[in-house]
Amino acid sequence: MASSIRVRAIQNGDVTDVQTLIQHPMDTGLIKDAKGELIPAHFIQQLTFEHNGKTVFLADWGTAVSKDPYVKFAFKGGAKGDDLKVSWVDNKGATDSLTAKIQ
Amino acid sequence: MRIHPALSFLAAVLALVAPAVAAPAAEKPDPAADAKAFQDFFRKKFPQVKFEDFVNGPYSMNEDMRKQWEEKEQFPPYEFALEAGKEMFEKPFKNGKTYADCFANGGIGIRQTYPYFDDKEGKVVTLELALNRCREANGEAPYSYVKDEMAALTAYMAYTSRGKPFDIKIPDDPRALEAYERGKEYFYTRRGQLNFSCASCHVQNPGERIRAEILAPALGILNAMPIYRSEWSGMGTISRRFTTCNSQIRGVPLEPQSEEYRDLEYYLSYVSNGLPISGPGARP
Numbered sequence: 001m002a003s004s005i006r007v008r009a010i011q012n013g014d015v016t017d018v019q020t021l022i023q024h025p026m027d028t029g030l031i032k033d034a035k036g037e038l039i040p041a042h043f044i045q046q047l048t049f050e051h052n053g054k055t056v057f058l059a060d061w062g063t064a065v066s067k068d069p070y071v072k073f074a075f076k077g078g079a080k081g082d083d084l085k086v087s088w089v090d091n092k093g094a095t096d097s098l099t100a101k102i103q
Numbered sequence: 104m105r106i107h108p109a110l111s112f113l114a115a116v117l118a119l120v121a122p123a124v125a126a127p128a129a130e131k132p133d134p135a136a137d138a139k140a141f142q143d144f145f146r147k148k149f150p151q152v153k154f155e156d157f158v159n160g161p162y163s164m165n166e167d168m169r170k171q172w173e174e175k176e177q178f179p180p181y182e183f184a185l186e187a188g189k190e191m192f193e194k195p196f197k198n199g200k201t202y203a204d205c206f207a208n209g210g211i212g213i214r215q216t217y218p219y220f221d222d223k224e225g226k227v228v229t230l231e232l233a234l235n236r237c238r239e240a241n242g243e244a245p246y247s248y249v250k251d252e253m254a255a256l257t258a259y260m261a262y263t264s265r266g267k268p269f270d271i272k273i274p275d276d277p278r279a280l281e282a283y284e285r286g287k288e289y290f291y292t293r294r295g296q297l298n299f300s301c302a303s304c305h306v307q308n309p310g311e312r313i314r315a316e317i318l319a320p321a322l323g324i325l326n327a328m329p330i331y332r333s334e335w336s337g338m339g340t341i342s343r344r345f346t347t348c349n350s351q352i353r354g355v356p357l358e359p360q361s362e363e364y365r366d367l368e369y370y371l372s373y374v375s376n377g378l379p380i381s382g383p384g385a386r387p
Contacts, residue, residue, distance in 0.1 A: 006182060023183045067336045068180060 005098040009084045016078035016102055018049065018057075020071045020086055028063040043091055047071070050085040051078055078102050132284050134273050134373055141374040145322040149310070158326035158381040160319030164310035168317060172385065181258055181331040181383040184338045188259030191252065196241040202256070205237035214257075214264035215380050218369050219272065220279040227282050227365040230257055231340055235360075248359035249346065254329040254338035261329065261382030269326060269380065271373040286370025289363055290321075295354030301367075316387070323375050325368065327384030334387065341368055 004023040009016055022044070029041030041063060049057035056075045078084070080102055087097035145157060149164070156163040162172045192210065195201050203209035207216075217230035228236075234256055235245040246252040273279050293300045304313065305321035312318075329340045339347075342359035345367065349356040357363055 006178065008178065019178050021178050021180070021182065068183065070175075070178065070180070 003098050004096045005086050005088075007084065007086050007098060007100045009078070009100055009102040011078060011080045011102055012074075014076055015074045016051075016076075016084075017074050018072065018084065020049075022047075022069050022071075022088060024068065024088070024090065026063070026065055026067045026069065030063075041091060044069070044088045045091050047088045048086070049073075050087075051075065052082055132280050132287075134280070134283055137287070138374045138376055142322060142377075144306070145309075145320055149320070155379060157320055157323035157375075158378050160324060160327060160384070160386065161310075161317035163320070165317050168387070175385055179331070179383075180333070180385050181329075181338060184255040184258045184329075184331065185262055185383060188255035188257070188262075191256055192259050196238075196243050198241055200241050202234070202237055205233065205240070210260060211263045212267060214261045214382070215267040215270050216272075218365060218372060220274055220276065220282060220369070222274060222276055222279075225278045226362065227286075227369040229341070229360065229365055229368050230260065231342055232360050232365065248340060249343040250335075250337060250339055254340050254343075257329045257340055258338065258383035261380055264380045265382070266379045269372055269376045269378055271369070271376055273373060282366045283370055283373065285363070286366035286368070289367045290370055295349065295352035297352045299352040301348065301371075319386075321371065321374075323378045323381075325372050326375060326378050327381045327386075329382060330384040330386045332386045338383070 006021040007018065008020075009018045011017075024044055025042055026044065027039050027042040029038065031039050033039050043063050043065065044061050047057075047059040047061060048055055056077075057073055059071070061069075082102045083099050084102055085097060085099045087095065089095045142154075145152075146154065149157075152163045159169075159172075162169040192202050203211075207213055214230060217233065218227050220226075221228045231248050231253055234253065235248070238245050246256075273283055290301045293303070301321065304318050305324060309318045309320035325341060328344065329338055330344070331338050335343075342364065345364050346356035346359060
């Protein structure tokens with residue numbers, strides 16, 4: 001199974017630009033399926049980006065975030081070749097993570 | 104007895120009209136001339152848009168949307184479907200064969216030749232139809248035509264054909280010409296409670312807003328298929344685009360891959376001949 005995370009981190013001067021795409025249904029729990037039954041809520045609760053072991057971005061999410069979410073941010077202190085670890089945990093306890101190198 | 108002046112006037116008018124009626128009833132359809140006229144219409148209507156750019160739909164018409172899209176394309180939302188499509192395409196069926204066995208050149212770089220007219224069957228065959236026929240011939244259940252697996256497979260096949268110009272052929276066969284003509288008729292016929300034809304939006308009003316959306320030009324509209332639509336939160340095929348267009352004008356959609364839709368796809372692809380495949384695409 002391929003990773004649910006796509007990440008690209010590019011060093012621009014002293015700033016690292018990070019773009020991420022995560023595959024997740026992000027069900028709100030308010031939508032019914034074809035049979036008329038509620039689809040239970042299923043969403044990412046916490047998304048973390050760690051640069052060399054130090055958290056640089058932490059998001060507490062709820063159901064208001066879209067399906068297959070896209071996140072873009074920038075931080076200072078990164079350098080080319082450093083590790084950037086992305087991980088998420090959802091409300092069902094499922095998790096995934098990926099470590100990318102800053103380019 | 105004198106003839107009433109109004110009657111003699113009517114007789115004179117009839118005499119004038121008669122020769123026009125006597126002219127050849129229906130001209131032989133000329134798809135090549137149609138395609139040229141169709142493409143010239145869009146070039147003239149949008150002189151600032153580069154010809155190849157028409158495949159980018161609403162982004163060729165609106166600067167703000169274009170900027171957002173260019174940023175999105177660095178990380179396109181169809182990426183997951185593309186990867187799934189590649190995996191599915193390469194995975195053998197239960198009998199050991201693969202999709203590659205059903206298509207010319209192993210299915211790589213051939214999107215621009217679909218739909219084609221099958222002279223044995225006497226009907227138009229689209230890529231989506233060919234994929235499901237391939238599955239059935241190998242003992243697999245067919246996929247839904249509108250999304251998910253079908254969209255992922257066609258996304259991968261379009262991706263391997265990116266940049267290749269649409270190359271739809273109409274063989275010298277009266278049945279092929281008829282299919283083309285029926286597709287054309289479908290395209291220009293008004294239907295649904297809103298009484299819209301395909302052309303009402305995509306020929307008369309591309310670049311204009313319909314509620315929050317910017318309408319795409321009909322020229323090149325299929326080159327970007329399948330698409331990830333943010334509104335759908337997912338991928339959709341040409342079948343999905345046709346059926347939702349029909350329901351949005353409050354008409355009753357036909358069955359996906361019905362003969363009418365296949366003829367429509369044949370017509371619409373043919374008049375975009377020469378424009379490069381850009382699928383899979385991303386649309387708002």
